Structures are given as C-alpha cells and as structure tokens.
Amino acid sequence: MSVAVTVTVTVTVTVAVTVAVADPVPVPVAGAVSALIPPPAYNQPMTDTRPESTIVIDGVTLHLARPVVEIPPWIGQREVLLQLLAAWTCFSDTDVPLNPRLLGKPGVGKTTLGCAAGEELGLEIYIVQATTDTRPEDLLVTPVLAPGGGIRYMASPLVTAMIRGGVCILDEGNRMSEKSWASLAPLLDHRRTVDSIAAGITIPAAPGFRFVTTMNDDASTYELPEYIHSRLMPQIVIDFPDEDEERAILRAQVGGVEDEVLDYVLGFLQASHLADLRYSVRDGLNIARYAMKLLHRHEAADAAAAVDTALRLALGDDAEPFFIGS
Numbered sequence: 001m002s003v004a005v006t007v008t009v010t011v012t013v014t015v016a017v018t019v020a021v022a023d024p025v026p027v028p029v030a031g032a033v034s035a036l037i038p039p040p041a042y043n044q045p046m047t048d049t050r051p052e053s054t055i056v057i058d059g060v061t062l063h064l065a066r067p068v069v070e071i072p073p074w075i076g077q078r079e080v081l082l083q084l085l086a087a088w089t090c091f092s093d094t095d096v097p098l099n100p101r102l103l104g105k106p107g108v109g110k111t112t113l114g115c116a117a118g119e120e121l122g123l124e125i126y127i128v129q130a131t132t133d134t135r136p137e138d139l140l141v142t143p144v145l146a147p148g149g150g151i152r153y154m155a156s157p158l159v160t161a162m163i164r165g166g167v168c169i170l171d172e173g174n175r176m177s178e179k180s181w182a183s184l185a186p187l188l189d190h191r192r193t194v195d196s197i198a199a200g201i202t203i204p205a206a207p208g209f210r211f212v213t214t215m216n217d218d219a220s221t222y223e224l225p226e227y228i229h230s231r232l233m234p235q236i237v238i239d240f241p242d243e244d245e246e247r248a249i250l251r252a253q254v255g256g257v258e259d260e261v262l263d264y265v266l267g268f269l270q271a272s273h274l275a276d277l278r279y280s281v282r283d284g285l286n287i288a289r290y291a292m293k294l295l296h297r298h299e300a301a302d303a304a305a306a307v308d309t310a311l312r313l314a315l316g317d318d319a320e321p322f323f324i325g326s
C-alpha cells in the first residue's frame, strides 16, 4: 500500500484578550446571589490562538482535532503507570506497541493515568468519549458541510492522534458497540491503519501513535467479542489510591483547601472504601471543593458543617452514615 501524505498548517490570525479579574471576595451575607462574585480569570472565555492543522491523504483534506491541554500530574500508584508505559514500549524496529485497557471503578483515575503516561512520553494527548451510540464515522472521519459550500472532512481525535503520532485514550470503551470496535480492528493489530468509508481513504498510524481504552468494571454495556478483547491487552487494573495518595491528590487539585476539610473528606473516603462503596477520589474532590466554597461564602459555621452539607448535597440519603456530627 502506498499513501501520499502532505501536512499543511494554517495559522488563524486572532486577537488574544487578557481578562484581568480579581479573586472572588468573601460575601458576608448568607444566600447572596453567586452571580455577584466574578469567576476566576481562568474561567473566562479565551480566544483560541492555536494553529489550525490540515493534512492531505490521497487527495482528501482532513481537518485535525485539538489535543488535550492542562493535564493534572499523576500522584502515587507508580506501578500502574509503569505497566502502561511498558505496554507502549517498542523493543525493536519490528515491534509494535500494545493497546492496553485500563479497568477500574468510576473516578479512580483511569483517564488521568492515560494522560499522565502520554505526558511522560512527551506526546500529544487526544481523548474520545465512547457512548452506546458512537458510530464508526464518529471514531474516524466525519463529513460536514463547509462554510462556503462543499464537504469538509473532520478527523476525529483518534485519527488526529494516529496522524500526529500522539496518544489516543478511548474512554468508556465497553459502552461502545461491536460495529464501532470492528472499525478499529486493523488499527489494533500489526496493520496499524483504519479505513474511512466516509472519506474513501486508508489512514496509517505514525510510529509514535499509542492507544489505550478505559473501562468501568461495574458498567459493562456491551460484552466485547473475543477478537476485540484479544487486541486490548494487557489489562491494567486500577484500585482506589491509599490514604496518603488521596491526601496528596486532594491537596494538589483543591487549591487552598483547609486541613480540617481535607481530614474530614479523607475520613469519608476511607470509610466508604472500607464499606466497599463506589465513592472515589472524584467524589472527594467535589465534596472538598463544595465545602470550601461554603466556608468562603460564610454559609457554614465551620469545616465540619461545611463538609456535612457538601456530603448531603453530593450523596443525598446515602450521606447520613458519614456525617461528622457538627
């Protein structure tokens, strides 16, 4: 097979607008309208100044997707990171990387781990969110109407990762149908290509391309057929982080979190892991953030009251056993 590939990079001229907004100030009146508090500057709309990329493959121009930016660093659990990096290693010119699947409960860090491994290798990272109705063209190339008429071919994040030699994380892979997985079968073996029916082209993966899919072990919508399963090896299982790791993650991601709030939230997470409940670091992050917002607005008397309210709003009726008893 011979494939002609030309890369074109066009720069869109834009004006970057810097929005200077002060940090939110404490509001002394309980129940004050939150809209009065300006959000932090990083939440303001920004002009995207990154260049728009296109590539021509066999005479068809593909418009490429954007990589993910702002990836949180991976904390603790070094072993699973090393397992993923080993799966992606090539030990000779003829060796190909493996396409592992990351298994674990919702919120344990599967997507973050895929991103962290890509960061460690210095590769661009692209994420595809799989759903029960993801179609093969969603995974590959989608034709859309061009602004001036005609058809424009939009490369998916997966195809963009293939072309640019980046990492593709196919999130929630077990929610996707066999038909969609089948369109990836040639990508996930020695061929490392996909066929886009919509664009009428075969797209080869660059040598740097790496693939990983994540799957929740409690929400398998589709039982994948064996020929797909056997292409998604090895299986890397991620468990809840231990208490010290959870503390480090919460501290890193909830800037300015108070020690007392941190201790209460960690107590909740550890108790829920012991009881084999599904609450994860993500729940802990949300509860700690909400408790801190309540304290910031003087809407809770102290850290215990703030965490109790955050627990009640996050967990509903299931929150009671975890109340701190403010």
Ligand SMILES: Nc1ncnc2c1ncn2[C@@H]1O[C@H](COP(=O)(O)OP(=O)(O)OP(=O)(O)O)[C@@H](O)[C@H]1O
Pocket (backbone or CB within 6 Å): 072, 073, 074, 075, 076, 077, 104, 105, 106, 107, 108, 109, 110, 111, 112, 113, 171, 214, 216, 241, 249, 253, 281, 282, 285
């Ligand atoms: N070891 C870790 N290091 C850094 N952040 C972590 C770690 N584990 C979890 N997190 C944080 O927890 C949150 C949830 O992680 P992530 O989205 O990767 O989970 P997930 O397993 O992919 O969840 P889902 O199954 O819902 O897609 C994120 O904010 C992530 O940064």
Ligand SMILES: [Mg+2]
Pocket (backbone or CB within 6 Å): 110, 111, 112, 171, 172, 214
């Ligand atoms: Mg995920």
